Amino acid sequence: MKKIKLSVVPGDGIGNEVMPHALDILDVVGEIHGGLDFEYEHFEYGCDYYLKHGKMMADDGMERLAESDSILLGAVGDASKVPDHISLWGLLLKIRQEFELGINVRPAKVFKGIDSPLSDPAHFDLVIVRENSEGEYSSVGGRMYRGDDEIAIQNNVFSKRATKQAMEYAFKLSAGRSHHVTSATKSNGIFHAMPFWDEVFSETSAQYEGITTSQQHIDALAASLVTHPQRYDTIVASNLFGDILTDIGAAIMGSIGIAPSANLNLNGKFPSMFEPVHGSAPDIAGQGVANPIGQIWTVKMLLDHHGEEEMGSVLLDTLESVAAERILTPDVGGNATTDEVAGEVIKRLKRKV
Numbered sequence: 001m002k003k004i005k006l007s008v009v010p011g012d013g014i015g016n017e018v019m020p021h022a023l024d025i026l027d028v029v030g031e032i033h034g035g036l037d038f039e040y041e042h043f044e045y046g047c048d049y050y051l052k053h054g055k056m057m058a059d060d061g062m063e064r065l066a067e068s069d070s071i072l073l074g075a076v077g078d079a080s081k082v083p084d085h086i087s088l089w090g091l092l093l094k095i096r097q098e099f100e101l102g103i104n105v106r107p108a109k110v111f112k113g114i115d116s117p118l119s120d121p122a123h124f125d126l127v128i129v130r131e132n133s134e135g136e137y138s139s140v141g142g143r144m145y146r147g148d149d150e151i152a153i154q155n156n157v158f159s160k161r162a163t164k165q166a167m168e169y170a171f172k173l174s175a176g177r178s179h180h181v182t183s184a185t186k187s188n189g190i191f192h193a194m195p196f197w198d199e200v201f202s203e204t205s206a207q208y209e210g211i212t213t214s215q216q217h218i219d220a221l222a223a224s225l226v227t228h229p230q231r232y233d234t235i236v237a238s239n240l241f242g243d244i245l246t247d248i249g250a251a252i253m254g255s256i257g258i259a260p261s262a263n264l265n266l267n268g269k270f271p272s273m274f275e276p277v278h279g280s281a282p283d284i285a286g287q288g289v290a291n292p293i294g295q296i297w298t299v300k301m302l303l304d305h306h307g308e309e310e311m312g313s314v315l316l317d318t319l320e321s322v323a324a325e326r327i328l329t330p331d332v333g334g335n336a337t338t339d340e341v342a343g344e345v346i347k348r349l350k351r352k353v
């Protein structure tokens with residue numbers, strides 16, 4: 001029996017509403033497989049934890065999370081309780097940075113059964129590789145003076161190691177897809193970091209024969225991701241550009257509620273982390289209408305990561321079959337609840353046991 005030990009961090013808001021379904025689904029996947037078992041350790045880290053303890057996670061939190069094979073996370077943040085930069089830096093970004101999760105893989109494709117808001121969506125199936133540990137998300141800088149003289153300095157950090165790692169990952173990923181990598185740049189306006197980014201991109205591309213490349217400034221790329229998503233295969237982007245592009249990717253699929261992501265550690269020193277692209281959605285939390293597809297598709301990425309691609313495909317096909325029958329939450333035009341959508345997925349999976 002293959003055992004996969006997961007740290008489970010539902011986090012805040014709708015993270016708590018979609019996570020239980022993800023775990024139920026993992027259990028059914030284990031049954032279908034016959035030789036696969038998941039063991040869970042639950043962590044109540046998040047903004048409520050902060051209100052009680054004055055920190056987003058326990059002092060030994062990172063050590064305990066490190067004991068698992070992977071981390072499954074919901075969403076972090078509730079600005080009504082804790083300022084967003086404190087909650088994110090104290091949990092989500094802390095895990096991404098300290099566990100060296102240098103790569104964030106976020107696919108976007110025409111999802112069977114879900115209408116894209118594009119009036120005439122061509123078939124698109126793309127993946128964005130987001131550098132996940134540095135770039136614009138840096139703690140280097142500071143604030144000084146008060147009042148009208150106050151200044152804030154935020155330094156971007158681009159290391160050759162992390163930049164190249166993200167780019168190499170994108171080229172390797174693209175080799176199993178449509179053999180084209182697009183670099184998201186802004187070397188016309190960002191004077192130091194982005195010309196550096198472009199140089200590392202051309203240096204990296206020279207190592208990968210048979211893969212064509214293009215580069216676009218982030219503004220034009222963002223626009224053309226909306227108007228011509230079918231032109232893209234693999235896009236590599238810095239931390240902030242990747243953050244924005246992946247919300248666009250989610251939006252053109254139909255909802256941010258369906259987009260998954262994998263935060264990958266490539267050196268084997270720490271567990272990787274799997275979470276939907278969306279946040280805690282305070283505006284709909286507690287209503288039972290959060291779309292569970294993002295969290296469940298995230299489980300598919302976790303299964304792929306652990307070498308269970310066959311189970312991953314079964315899960316994605318099942319998800320699309322449920323959507324195709326219009327059993328959908330309101331964000332994608334349906335009137336089903338979170339429980340109804342996830343319940344239908346589980347019912348269909350159980351038929352395969």
Ligand SMILES: NC(=O)c1ccc[n+]([C@@H]2O[C@H](COP(=O)([O-])OP(=O)(O)OC[C@H]3O[C@@H](n4cnc5c(N)ncnc54)[C@H](O)[C@@H]3O)[C@@H](O)[C@H]2O)c1
Pocket residue numbers: 014074075076077078079084088092256257258275276277278279280281282283284289290291292294329331
């Ligand atoms: N990776 C993460 O954990 C993550 C990601 C984004 C935002 N956040 C945090 O979440 C909080 C809210 O942020 P936000 O409002 O900018 O982004 P959000 O993703 O939480 O919500 C944006 C919009 O999308 C909707 N939405 C999101 N997920 C949905 C789902 N599964 N089903 C249906 N609708 C869904 C919300 O209702 C909202 O209207 C903030 O504290 C932010 O810092 C965390």
Ligand SMILES: O=C(O)C[C@@H](O)C(=O)O
Pocket residue numbers: 088243277
């Ligand atoms: O990376 C972030 O800024 C948090 C969230 O917006 C995300 O995309 O995971």
Ligand SMILES: [K+]
Pocket residue numbers: 073074075076275276277278279
């Ligand atoms: K999330």
Ligand SMILES: [Mn+2]
Pocket residue numbers: 243244247277
């Ligand atoms: Mn984001």
